[in-house]
Amino acid sequence: MTPKWWPEDLLYTVYITNRLPMARLKMKLPYALIYGKMPYGFTCYAHVPKTKKDAKLGERAIECKLSDFPSQYKRYRLLEVKANKFLIAKDVKFSTNVTDARRSFLIENYTNDLEEERVIQNLGKMNIEVEVPTQGEGMSSESVT
Numbered sequence: 001m002t003p004k005w006w007p008e009d010l011l012y013t014v015y016i017t018n019r020l021p022m023a024r025l026k027m028k029l030p031y032a033l034i035y036g037k038m039p040y041g042f043t044c045y046a047h048v049p050k051t052k053k054d055a056k057l058g059e060r061a062i063e064c065k066l067s068d069f070p071s072q073y074k075r076y077r078l079l080e081v082k083a084n085k086f087l088i089a090k091d092v093k094f095s096t097n098v099t100d101a102r103r104s105f106l107i108e109n110y111t112n113d114l115e116e117e118r119v120i121q122n123l124g125k126m127n128i129e130v131e132v133p134t135q136g137e138g139m140s141s142e143s144v145t
Contacts, residue, residue: 042066046078047091061093 001009019040021027045061053059064078067086075090 040066040068043095044076044078045093045095046076046080046087046089047093062087064089064092066094 018030018034021029025033042065044064044066046064047061048059063081064087065081066076067079068077070077070088073088075088076092078087078089078092079085080087
């Protein structure tokens with residue numbers, strides 16, 4: 001990539017980094033600490049236009065999860081839960097249930113994924129140095145084969 005595009009790359013990197021949990025922030029999101037709200041994962045309901053409704057008593061909204069804020073649209077990018085597909089919507093109502101917000105972004109799942117990723121990256125490597133905490137002492141180094 002030429003230096004001409006580095007500012008765009010930097011913006012993208014900062015955008016993504018601010019939406020990922022950080023160990024030094026006790027697995028909290030920088031975005032959530034700055035703005036006081038989660039950037040994605042909230043349950044929301046996208047309005048179904050009259051032209052797409054099945055009948056008079058058909059669904060007026062579709063349950064979704066907030067995914068993204070695309071820069072090319074002034075709308076929300078949502079994951080439709082039942083159909084398992086993405087959609088772009090303007091008229092969206094957000095759930096304000098706190099337990100729902102906690103369920104939408106499970107830190108435990110994320111940390112487990114990170115550990116699995118480390119294990120996968122180290123597969124096939126010999127004599128890997130691993131830091132293992134011991135009781136009563138600081139950290140010791142053990143060789144793993």
